Amino acid sequence: MPTTGTQRDLAKTVLGKQGIVRLSEFKAAGITAATIGRMLDDGEVVRLSRGMYQLPDAPLDANHSLAEAAKRVPKGVICLVSALAYHELTDQLPRSVWMAIGANDWTPKDGNPPLKTVRFTEALLKDDVMDVSIEGVPVKVFGVAKTIADCFRHRRTVGQSVALEGLQEAIRQRKATASEIAHHAERGGVATVIRPYLEALTANG
Template sequence: MAKPSSTQQDRATEFLKERGIARLSELATAGVTAATIARMKQKGLVVQLGRGLYQLPDAPIDTHHSLAEAAKRVPKGVVALTSALAFHDLTDTIPSMVWLAIGPKDRQPLSTNPPMQFVRFSPERLQEGVETHTIEGCPVKIFSPAKTVVDLFRYRRSAGTRYRHSTGLNLALEGLREALRTRKAKPSEIADFARKAGVWKAMQPYMEAMTANG
């Protein structure tokens, strides 16, 4: 007869194979105790990525592994700005942290691993243009190419409290140019997001110049 811990160990292994990365609370909901996970960690059967976050030691590591970790740590967050641009292959820039958009009143973790940069979006801006991609078995919310480009223009400035973590105009222009060149975003789609965000006047001259030759 199998011991309860062995049964839980098998359950934890199957759960992690299916989910890729899991929080301790998710494992508990699946019927796996913290004591079982602690024993599995001691045996090298699971790897602790951070506080309350686990993965199998032989799990395949995706290029965008940090985005999956961030999604598990901040379930309400949406991958944004530089990180979203890199995910969509619209920049050569390699982000040194994961950029996450959160709501005005959402709690921001005091310390994070991987490093994260948070920007606060209004409920309307946070809900539009969201895509869900699966990374290492984890559903990850990421803004679409068109939405990302517009948000980069919103955060292009370098002064003022709202823009203290500015991504800069050059990155916004690179994102716009590549999104149009690769056809990952339609001009009409970008313009629609830009009007909603109130940055169409700033973007229009660049859009017209980049689409002048069709």
């Protein structure tokens, strides 16, 4: 049927532009679920998780799971250990994607990739957010200094050693200055917690 061929071409175009596409986005573009089902059967698309698709030959980024998470929760911001890993400030490879959501935001149900959601106040959720593109998907990630401060705020959850490792690497790699980290620590209410470590690191050059 010619419409199916046309829809298949359109679906491939949409996938090529967006990287990862939800079924609802296909429908909005005039592509039926039946067409996607047939493309799936023919190996022209792959299903990443329920309702999310990608081209089979799409290049996979090292941060692929962050792109999937951003598709699942577009308002969320990659945070804590996942943000540390994105900024290459930790050797930890979190099995779940850590994502900050608003105080009243909907909590995502089980799915892939697994998510660990942390509720942030509106002010802290909008502070120092980077807009990046991973596999063509817009992804929000907290900046380095903010991520360090957040790890100290949530040190009981992520572990004090992880927060310290991130701080040491940020200073060593010059990805954030002591003053930038101190600024975000102040905003997050952990200035007195971070200060001794910052002073020790900067004193040692």
